[in-house]
Amino acid sequence: MLAAYAARIDPQHPLDALEVGEIDVAATPGGAQTSDDWVEVQVRAAALNHHDLFSLRGVGLSAASLPMVLGCDAAGIAPDGSEVIVHGVINDPGFAGPDSTFDPRRSLLSERCPGTLAERVRVPRTNLVAKPAELTFSEAACLPTAWLTAYRMLFVQSGLRPGQTVLIQGAGGGVATALVLLARHAGLRVWVTSRSEERGERAASLGAHAWFPSGSRLPERVDAVMESVGAATWSHSINALRPGGAVVICGTTTGAEPERAELTKIFFKPLRVIGSTMGTRDELADLVGLLVATGLRPVIDSTTPLAEVGQAFERLESGSGFGKLVVSVG
Incomplete structure (x- = not known):
């Protein structure tokens, strides 16, 4: 075949x-x-x-x-x-x-x-x-990989509640675009980062409330960061979090060895670092139901x-x- x-x-x-x-x-x-x-x-x-x-x-x-x-x-x-x-x-x-x-x-x-x-x-x-x-x-x-990964990060792992602020590192990929759409529909304030103005603006057109150049200082700290980029954005993700915030990491497309582990900031603030990978078959079924009910695609x-x-x-x-x-x- x-x-x-x-x-x-x-x-x-x-x-x-x-x-x-x-x-x-x-x-x-x-x-x-x-x-x-x-x-x-x-x-x-x-x-x-x-x-x-x-x-x-x-x-x-x-x-x-x-x-x-x-x-x-x-x-x-x-x-x-x-x-x-x-x-x-x-x-x-x-x-x-x-x-x-x-x-x-x-x-x-x-x-x-x-x-x-x-x-x-x-x-x-x-x-x-x-x-x-x-x-x-x-x-x-x-749905089975990128969208299921995003669904689990947001709704199973992060602990986010409607009205809180989430930062999504790296606009444009399959997981990132799914995160923008799902987070906006869930009532979160959605911020994204991008190295490209075009991709940042496209993320905003999908529903992100604001986009910022990668690594730039944010107007305020966020409740959670959705991290799939890895080494290139790790320090920014940790520094972007409010005390008690969480970074949910699902991948390391730029490598798994950041220059700084930021361990002192993680335990002193204190922050939560949560690994997330894919999702269960039942979560996939729930995701499908969400898309049918909301019209998200x-x-x-x-x-x-x-x-x-x-x-x-x-x-x-x-x-x-x-x-x-x-x-x-x-």
């Missing part, structure tokens, strides 16, 4: 490791999943994430796992003909906890099992969430056919996109 996959590992030039073509997924490492608990979904739309670039660089993906079909997000058709959204977190069969993100042996699709940038993907039956008619396949495919930068997905990867690597990069399949 047609798929986009990591054919090799290339830390310096990740796009050179990407191939798009016919592949026998069952013959690949991790592809011979025959459990009766798994079902095959006909993919109609998928979406790209920075996780896909990290995989091409070899982060979380070893040479022994190659070739590996990329992609964590998908919406499509289940074997019974129903329209579904795929939750991309794969738990260890022996895990029995209530929160799938607490499983130390969990993985995402495209780490140990083939991912979603393909005409078909096999997943555990319990990973399927019903896609409502109100959402297109493209909109639904944006993901911001889609562009849609690219699977056969031409290399163009979308180039846009992802360049950082020039605003919102989600969707891949159409079939």
Whole structure:
């Protein structure tokens, strides 16, 4: 079947490791999943994430796992003909906890099992969430990673209440745009930072009350910071918080080693540092319900056919996109 996959590992030039073509997924490492608990979904739309670039660089993906079909997000058709959204977190069969993100042996699709940038993907039956008619396949495919991450950061981890102020570091990516829309709709005062005036203004047009150049001094301290940038913005995030505030971190796109850890400020103020990753299947279902009830929809930068997905990867690597990069399949 047609798929986009990591054919090799290339830390310096990740796009050179990407191939798009016919592949026998069952013959690949991790592809011979025959459990009766798994079902095959006909993919109609998928979406790209920075996780896909990290995989091409070899982060979380070893040479022994190659070739590996990329992609964590998908919406499509289940074997019974129903329209579904795929939750991309794969738990260890022996895990029995209530929160799938607490499983130390969990993985995402495209780490140990083939991912979603393909005409078909096999997943555990319990990973399927019903896609409502109100959402297109493209909109639904944006939800399982970036939007679910944003939902959990805001509504599960942060402790924010309507009327409080949240700072979102780095306008324009899938998580950031989801955070702006969700936070504004939840009644929060929403501030964003950006290195680009154009992207800052676009974030304001989505609902951010104000945007500020990255690293600049803010008019006042905020109740919480949503952090996905990492090293480049860490000190600014800590310094932006009021005493007792919280930084919720879900990623480190600029690296995981900031120049200053800011430990003294963290314990003296005192601040809360909360790690957050993805979300549960039930939280994905709740997110879908929120979009149906409110009319909120993901911001889609562009849609690219699977056969031409290399163009979308180039846009992802360049950082020039605003919102989600969707891949159409079939």
